[in-house]
Amino acid sequence: MKLVVLGSGTSVPHPHRASPAFWLETNGGVILLDISPDAPHRMAEEELDWPNLDAIWVSHFHFDHFGGLAPFLFSLKWAPQTQKRVNPLHIYGPVGVRNLINAINDANNYRLFAQPFPIEIIEVVAGENFEILTGITAGTIKTPHTKESLALHLTEQTGKVFVYTSDTGVSEEISNFAAGADLLLMECSFRRNKPLETHLELIDAMRMAQDARPNKLVLTHFYPEWDEIDDIVCEARTLWAGEVVEATDGLTLEI
Numbered sequence: 001m002k003l004v005v006l007g008s009g010t011s012v013p014h015p016h017r018a019s020p021a022f023w024l025e026t027n028g029g030v031i032l033l034d035i036s037p038d039a040p041h042r043m044a045e046e047e048l049d050w051p052n053l054d055a056i057w058v059s060h061f062h063f064d065h066f067g068g069l070a071p072f073l074f075s076l077k078w079a080p081q082t083q084k085r086v087n088p089l090h091i092y093g094p095v096g097v098r099n100l101i102n103a104i105n106d107a108n109n110y111r112l113f114a115q116p117f118p119i120e121i122i123e124v125v126a127g128e129n130f131e132i133l134t135g136i137t138a139g140t141i142k143t144p145h146t147k148e149s150l151a152l153h154l155t156e157q158t159g160k161v162f163v164y165t166s167d168t169g170v171s172e173e174i175s176n177f178a179a180g181a182d183l184l185l186m187e188c189s190f191r192r193n194k195p196l197e198t199h200l201e202l203i204d205a206m207r208m209a210q211d212a213r214p215n216k217l218v219l220t221h222f223y224p225e226w227d228e229i230d231d232i233v234c235e236a237r238t239l240w241a242g243e244v245v246e247a248t249d250g251l252t253l254e255i
């Protein structure tokens, strides 16, 4: 698998950290993990094959994770690069994702589903296992963030495991869910004194990493307060000795 960080930031506009989106290439196709308002143009900026994207994962309905979906569907409809596409685009998300996109679609007769190729929306219940791409098994678990928010666990036929927490508060269940992942992509919204329980600060993230023991931990979803810190990895490593990587926009990692 190959991961490209498109957005290592949050909903807060930032000069170097776009809102959350991650491009994941697998041997069963390509999936976009969260589709922030910045995601469509970031895919183009990284020269990725966005016209042939196979699937989109929406972790929850906050705009920094979902807000690019309607604009992206609107662009697929009109882009010259997609007019000859025949393969369907699968959109996976929590229960309610269909209603949400339909509500936007109906609000102004956008006709977002009148595409050159089929769009299929699949609603996923927490705890469900399913095939997300050909030969790629997905599992989900509820995260303590919003009522619908889900973490995602992917297993490739090669045995490689990738886990994406998306936004979450502290959860022992999520550490267990991520146990032994080859790459764990985890939010680390705040450095310390987090203003709300539905996100992680550094010590929370590193405690969860200690329990999960991933081969590689990638921290992301950085609020602007992190700008004051020169070396996030160095600070993280004082709390957990495993391999830690700071997500930065454009970073590419092989899994």
Ligand SMILES: [Zn+2]
Pocket (backbone or CB within 6 Å): 010, 011, 020, 062, 064, 065, 167, 221
């Ligand atoms: Zn977020």
Ligand SMILES: [Zn+2]
Pocket (backbone or CB within 6 Å): 060, 062, 145, 167
């Ligand atoms: Zn959120």
